[in-house]
Amino acid sequence: MRPLRVLVTGAPGMLATALRERLGREHLTAMTSRRDLDITDSAAVRAMLSAFRPDTVINCAAMSNVDACERDPETARRINGEAPGLLAALCAEHDAELIHISTDYVFEGTKGAPYVEDDPVQPVNHYGESKLRGEEAVASAVARHKILRVSMLYGVARTNFADFVASCIEQGKPVKAVIDNAGSPTHCPDIAEQIAALLGRPETGIFHCAGLGGCSRLEFAEHIRALWPAPGLVIEPVRQADFPHMLAKRPENTSLECRRLREAGILRIKPWRDALADYLADRGRRARGPH
Ligand SMILES: NC(=O)c1ccc[n+]([C@@H]2O[C@H](COP(=O)([O-])OP(=O)(O)OC[C@H]3O[C@@H](n4cnc5c(N)ncnc54)[C@H](OP(=O)(O)O)[C@@H]3O)[C@@H](O)[C@H]2O)c1
Numbered sequence: 001m002r003p004l005r006v007l008v009t010g011a012p013g014m015l016a017t018a019l020r021e022r023l024g025r026e027h028l029t030a031m032t033s034r035r036d037l038d039i040t041d042s043a044a045v046r047a048m049l050s051a052f053r054p055d056t057v058i059n060c061a062a063m064s065n066v067d068a069c070e071r072d073p074e075t076a077r078r079i080n081g082e083a084p085g086l087l088a089a090l091c092a093e094h095d096a097e098l099i100h101i102s103t104d105y106v107f108e109g110t111k112g113a114p115y116v117e118d119d120p121v122q123p124v125n126h127y128g129e130s131k132l133r134g135e136e137a138v139a140s141a142v143a144r145h146k147i148l149r150v151s152m153l154y155g156v157a158r159t160n161f162a163d164f165v166a167s168c169i170e171q172g173k174p175v176k177a178v179i180d181n182a183g184s185p186t187h188c189p190d191i192a193e194q195i196a197a198l199l200g201r202p203e204t205g206i207f208h209c210a211g212l213g214g215c216s217r218l219e220f221a222e223h224i225r226a227l228w229p230a231p232g233l234v235i236e237p238v239r240q241a242d243f244p245h246m247l248a249k250r251p252e253n254t255s256l257e258c259r260r261l262r263e264a265g266i267l268r269i270k271p272w273r274d275a276l277a278d279y280l281a282d283r284g285r286r287a288r289g290p291h
Pocket residue numbers: 009010011012013014015016033034035037038039040059060061062063064065079101102103104131150151152153154158
């Protein structure tokens with residue numbers, strides 16, 4: 001495949017960081033932070049697309065803090081709901097493909113089995129609502145789009161739940177982990193690998209793109225404890241209601257099944273337990289530093 005011109009928004013976020021590492025090896029990649037390119041600013045987006053002339057735009061920019069979206073739904077709607085539509089319309093004008101990142105939180109979480117791409121959506125908080133608006137805006141504005149729903153991300157760019165649990169083990173602190181919020185934990189480099197495999201392919205529409213299988217936060221913490229070289233973590237199972245400071249209600253179980261990727265024969269995502277083992281091994285190597 002010839003190298004593509006790929007524009008990524010939302011650097012230095014967690015997913016964009018993994019994309020820089022993976023796509024930068026094969027493609028001409030322009031990474032843009034909010035300061036370089038605010039996706040709510042249509043003039044700035046137009047100028048960037050005219051100057052860089054991307055084959056593909058990957059939109060990782062988002063207001064991703066679920067409680068912040070609950071506190072300020074207007075801003076969430078602007079960044080997560082409206083701006084992706086604007087980006088999509090300008091991609092259509094410039095004949096660029098748009099890969100837009102969405103979320104498992106478009107679902108209500110009560111299905112009792114992993115969600116597939118065409119299951120009915122019903123967000124339970126403002127974050128999910130705003131991201132759903134973003135999906136709809138993208139789908140109606142540009143024919144050449146792929147919407148990737150991801151879930152429970154972790155990666156090196158910022159502290160995440162895996163790091164939190166690992167640091168509690170290191171410091172001998174107990175962890176409270178909820179049993180009534182489950183998803184499909186996804187290592188960002190796996191999504192980057194999946195996107196590399198999707199670039200240039202003709203399929204359009206929604207794809208679930210998340211760690212294979214699913215678990216609650218409690219099971220996730222328990223698996224980190226099981227992988228840890230020395231025993232010692234105390235995990236206290238709790239419920240969301242035990243965290244009254246959390247503004248947004250989280251859906252109970254939004255595990256995703258990557259049905260379309262599997263059926264197309266291009267699934268690159270690992271089972272969540274294997275990916276978590278990779279991440280913790282890598283974290284250990286980073287902590288020890290170069291020899
Ligand atoms: N993290 C998860 O567990 C999770 C789960 C499901 C879906 N997702 C989705 O996956 C995608 C990537 O998530 P992530 O965790 O990598 O996000 P992240 O680490 O929070 O990074 C998002 C980036 O977007 C930037 N941004 C915010 N508003 C912007 C704007 N108006 N213009 C340009 N950039 C802007 C942020 O900059 P500032 O720091 O300046 O705000 C940040 O650098 C998002 O679409 C998110 O909704 C994430």
